[in-house]
Amino acid sequence: MYDKTVRRRRAVLGLLVVSSLILLTAYFREPAGGALHNVQRGILEVVSPIQEGASRALKPVRDLFGWVGDTVSAKGDLKNARTDRDQWRTQAIHNQSAAAENAKLRGLLELDKSPVDLSPYEPVTARVLVRSPTLWYARITISKGTSSGIRANMPVIATDGSGQDDRGLIGIVDSATGDAAVVRLVTDSSVAVPAKTADELATGVVKPSPGNPRDLIMDSVAKTDTVADNAVIVTQGTVSTRNDLPSLFPPDLPIGRVTRVTNAGTSEQLPHLRLFVDTRHVDYVQVLTKKVNDNR
Amino acid sequence: MPAVTPKLLLRIVLLGLGVVLLQVAAVSQIVIFGASADLTPLVVAGVGLLCGSLSGAVFGFGVGLFFDAALLQTMGLTSFVFILVGYGAGRLRELRDPQAVAVPMIVGALATAISTFGYGLMSFMLGNDTPVSFLLLRVILATIILNAIISLPVFALVRRWLGPVLPEDPRRRRRRRAYTTGGLSPLTRA
Secondary structure, rough: OHHHHHHHHHHHHHHHHHHHHHHHHHHHHHHOOOOHHHHHHHHHHHHHHHHHHHHHHHHHHHHHHHHHHHHHHHHHHHHHHHHHHHHHHHHHHHHHHHHHHHHHHHHHHHHHHOOOHHHHHHHHEEEEEEOOOOOOEEEEEOOOOOOOOOOOOOOEEEEEEOOOEEEEEEEEEEEEEEEEEEEEEEEOOOOEEEEEEOOOEEEEEEEEOOOEOOOOEEEEEEEEEEEEOOEEEOOOOOOOOOOOOOOOOOOEEEEEEEEEOOOOOOOEEEEEEEEEHHHHHOOEEEEOOOOOHHOO | OOOOHHHHHHHHHHHHHHHHHHHHHOHHHHHHEEEOOOOHHHHHHHHHHHOOHHHHHHHHHHHHHHHHHHHHOOOHHHHHHHHHHHHHHHHHHHHHEEEOOOHHHHHHHHHHHHHHHHHHHHHOOOOOOOOOOHHHHHHHHHHHHHHHHHHHHHHHHHHHHEEEEEEEEHHHHHHHHHHOOOOOOOOHHH
């Protein structure tokens, strides 16, 4: 009995498989107008109205699932779009940062050439590592030190990349270690820079205004000297003929522009000036590591 | 193998026609996670599990033939694949008769995998330009997962549709009596 069942099962299975293979072979061998193709078309003709009816009847169900699928898909698209947006935003920020950095570095390059060629002073470019967080913003730390030839009391120039009048003297090296140095900015009360107007009609000493480090003044201007509004102030360089009294700053480094003069024409006249460089927005500086002709 | 009564035969034929029409007219047009569910291998496997290997194979052959005809596909291709699905599910029932809750899911996933990969392989062997790509594999995988998820309700519906006309299986009747009357466990037979 068992054998009979098994034999029958195997026979039917074999018959079905052979039928399938015969169908496949016949379907492949016959032309498009063959019997099997005609049967297929006949079945399609019978079934297609049923399919159409079923398709219409089930349209709300399809729409429901389609809506769910679209919603899920739209959520995925939204997520992708947000990811793309974040990537582009990051890229844009990088580009903006690079453009600003580029402007500052270009400014430094131009600073080497105008108004005087600074290449003889062997400028060393360094990145600003640390900014003093105080209101006075008096010191910065830069990324190069004695290993790059930087020593105390060397002048430091920079540009803030803001366009015209964006470059000039910003301070002096306070101390240096192997790979870092601290720069005292001209806004620090301990810094005083011998200066003159670019037209050389007046001389004085630039230092921060007492009680207001963001306002610089040009002190010790003689009564006979004439300082006009908007006059450009530059470093004076060494004046003394003595070799043991050289200035720390080379001549003609731009410092700032006169904004107003109080008590003009008197012995107490006091020009106020604005620095060319906004020291809060400096990313790169150059340290002039060599004196030329004792800064005369 | 349970004896096929006229009522059972009628229900099986109606089930085959209905599932192909439902698949072609509606289910194949519903896309979820980039893939559509395929009811046909699930129903073929369900019939195999309920009615046995021979009935499963015959049902698979019939459903495949109707499916190929309705979609103007190569006649005999789907039939061949579904014979394997129906027969395999039926043999599983005859040899093991698994009763675990997860059986429909596992059988459904296997049936879908055999039908999709088998159809692709047969098409490839017959020289059809079947595009083999990672996208296709992803869609096949999604279909298998989708079918595994819906296999429980599909198997339940098939059981509900065929159950009233299925003849009583003597083996199951014996097992049920043994458990409920405190008789010997089937394990002791060994």
